[in-house]
Amino acid sequence: MYWSNTYISTLRDDPQEAEIPSHKLMLRAGLIRRLSGGLYTYMPMGLRALRKVESIVREEMDRAGGIEVLMPAMQPREIWETSGRADILEGVMFQITDRQDRAMVLGPTHEEVITDLISREINTYRQLPRTFYQIQTKFRDEIRPRFGLMRAKEFIMKDAYSFDVSWDAADASYQAMYDAYVRIFERCGLNARAVEADTGAMGGNCSHEFMVLTDAGEDAIVECASCEYAANTERAERRIPSRSTSHSEALEPMSTVSTPNQRTIEDVSTFLDIPAERMIKTLIFNADGKPVAALVPGDRDVCEQKLAQLVGAKNFEAADEAMVKNATGAPVGFAGPINLDVPLFADRSLEGLCDGITGANQKDLHYCNVSIERDTTIQTFHDIVLVKSGDGCPRCDTGTLSERRGVEVGHVFKLGTKYAEAFGATFLDEGGDLQTLTMGCYGIGISRTLQSAIEQCHDENGIVWPSALAPFQVAILILKNDHEASCEAAASLCEELEAMGIDVIVDDRKERPGVKFKDSDLLGFPVRVVVSERSLAGDEFEVKLRTASDPVMISVAGAANSIKDLLP
RNA sequence: CGGGGCGUAGCGCAGUCUGGUAGCGCACUUGGCUGGGGGUCAAGUGGUCGUGAGUUCAAAUCUCACCGCCCCGACCA
Numbered sequence: 001m002y003w004s005n006t007y008i009s010t011l012r013d014d015p016q017e018a019e020i021p022s023h024k025l026m027l028r029a030g031l032i033r034r035l036s037g038g039l040y041t042y043m044p045m046g047l048r049a050l051r052k053v054e055s056i057v058r059e060e061m062d063r064a065g066g067i068e069v070l071m072p073a074m075q076p077r078e079i080w081e082t083s084g085r086a087d088i089l090e091g092v093m094f095q096i097t098d099r100q101d102r103a104m105v106l107g108p109t110h111e112e113v114i115t116d117l118i119s120r121e122i123n124t125y126r127q128l129p130r131t132f133y134q135i136q137t138k139f140r141d142e143i144r145p146r147f148g149l150m151r152a153k154e155f156i157m158k159d160a161y162s163f164d165v166s167w168d169a170a171d172a173s174y175q176a177m178y179d180a181y182v183r184i185f186e187r188c189g190l191n192a193r194a195v196e197a198d199t200g201a202m203g204g205n206c207s208h209e210f211m212v213l214t215d216a217g218e219d220a221i222v223e224c225a226s227c228e229y230a231a232n233t234e235r236a237e238r239r240i241p242s243r244s245t246s247h248s249e250a251l252e253p254m255s256t257v258s259t260p261n262q263r264t265i266e267d268v269s270t271f272l273d274i275p276a277e278r279m280i281k282t283l284i285f286n287a288d289g290k291p292v293a294a295l296v297p298g299d300r301d302v303c304e305q306k307l308a309q310l311v312g313a314k315n316f317e318a319a320d321e322a323m324v325k326n327a328t329g330a331p332v333g334f335a336g337p338i339n340l341d342v343p344l345f346a347d348r349s350l351e352g353l354c355d356g357i358t359g360a361n362q363k364d365l366h367y368c369n370v371s372i373e374r375d376t377t378i379q380t381f382h383d384i385v386l387v388k389s390g391d392g393c394p395r396c397d398t399g400t401l402s403e404r405r406g407v408e409v410g411h412v413f414k415l416g417t418k419y420a421e422a423f424g425a426t427f428l429d430e431g432g433d434l435q436t437l438t439m440g441c442y443g444i445g446i447s448r449t450l451q452s453a454i455e456q457c458h459d460e461n462g463i464v465w466p467s468a469l470a471p472f473q474v475a476i477l478i479l480k481n482d483h484e485a486s487c488e489a490a491a492s493l494c495e496e497l498e499a500m501g502i503d504v505i506v507d508d509r510k511e512r513p514g515v516k517f518k519d520s521d522l523l524g525f526p527v528r529v530v531v532s533e534r535s536l537a538g539d540e541f542e543v544k545l546r547t548a549s550d551p552v553m554i555s556v557a558g559a560a561n562s563i564k565d566l567l568p
Numbered sequence: 569c570g571g572g573g574c575g576u577a578g579c580g581c582a583g584u585c586u587g588g589u590a591g592c593g594c595a596c597u598u599g600g601c602u603g604g605g606g607g608u609c610a611a612g613u614g615g616u617c618g619u620g621a622g623u624u625c626a627a628a629u630c631u632c633a634c635c636g637c638c639c640c641g642a643c644c645a
Binding site: 009010011012013014015016017018019027028034036037091092108109138140142143144146151155156157158159209210218219304317318407408409410411443444445446447448449477479480511512513514515516517518519521530532534542 | 569574575578579580581593594595602603604605606607636637638639640641642643644645
């Protein structure tokens, strides 16, 4: 490919709209252009890189036994009513009507479509197991599109769906996808990590997210320093610290203490001169319109996802001021579990606490010497705190967890029979009995993976593509495009490399060398070959890896083979 | 939706506080000198100052409303 035959438009300055390195670089290198918030055009170089991600995904899905299909992006709304997800996804679905006034949606995902399809197609255990996948554009009316392709309103996703005869049989399908994902991100040159994950609106109870580790990530994960445990903080657990003081045999009677204008945990613990962890933090949440209380140690935060799952609420958020007042009878800041008439959920680490301090549901008043078992009526002790760096690993006895940021590029779920039941997706088993299919679903954000690669692989001069994703693996710069010998040498080298299956771009522009060097670095081609009058005089090309600081000279004869050997 | 910031040429910005009819760098066009890390000289092209209303003799500048973009929170591949 010749530079002058494609379209590459680079920018000198960082566009003001971009914040993180990968977004800036995608715009500067001319990989994408913005139409409006969360909507982007893939320019030629961006498209080429995107196609490379797609090819790797497709190859690995095929290798894992996946069968490719392509489903409609537009779907009748009624299938979402069948699955019961219409209201859950109301907020994120683009909804339209056709000329018959029929309600349609632009698909944010395809569990409904595939299950509807499979319910008609599969009748017998002889057709199982099967995994179908597609690579397709998804539409989500994101609350906040962000960071270019990282969170867009329209994005490209690979989604796969497995169908098995039973929950146990589905393990193999799940594992096959999990393994394929590991290979995919490895081949993409990404430092990704599988972590245990919350299932959210998807349902099911077993899932892993694949996280690209980078500070720009929107998710927090914790990992154990001594074992394999890693989890999204939305569901991560911790080892319950042992209680240093246990004087249950000598319980002090509960008493009140005046705390004028001391609202926050920090205020009260300073005012009473006691450590924050002896405080029982009581937070009121709105669970489908009803108040519930969460109790955690004063120095900890509640993990809302874990609590929402425990409570079993669809819509779950912090209660507003009115609900807090209504539930506790006191202004915000004085909530406590004593005589509080809402369901109480306490963190496991509070079990056995007998000298706690807590709000008295009355302005300017707290209780002390609170015994959680004696003085409150906790509904459930469960793990509900947000895990953080320094907490003990829940799996091994010795490990400590540390926190990292990550971008979720893939997610695998074991779904069970939720959708199959809704759509009547059944089959006849060997005994002739009607059974419900067991499903799994598996997503990879193709466009997000592309940008994550740049986020993870760049330096101050531009992108440093993993070889597998680079739009071109080799860039040949002709320093003077009116020097005939240079042009001929570049042309024949290009031809030889292409015959070897290597993607090559020849920069044949009439530009000064500096411009070509800068663009080549910005675009991040793994190998740069310079063809000039000077080097040609010695029958040599100058070759430099994007990651190397200095070039090497190779002889023109056999240059293609030498370059092939150099390819990372 | 709540909180914060921004909107002036394709990109990056100044001018706004203190009103007087728009400027700089890069890019782009033509020509010259150049030719190994975004060169240089000369001459040019390009702007309803986000939109609408208002105040004023006069608005990029002041007022109000709306729109768009970005960042922080709830959503997720």
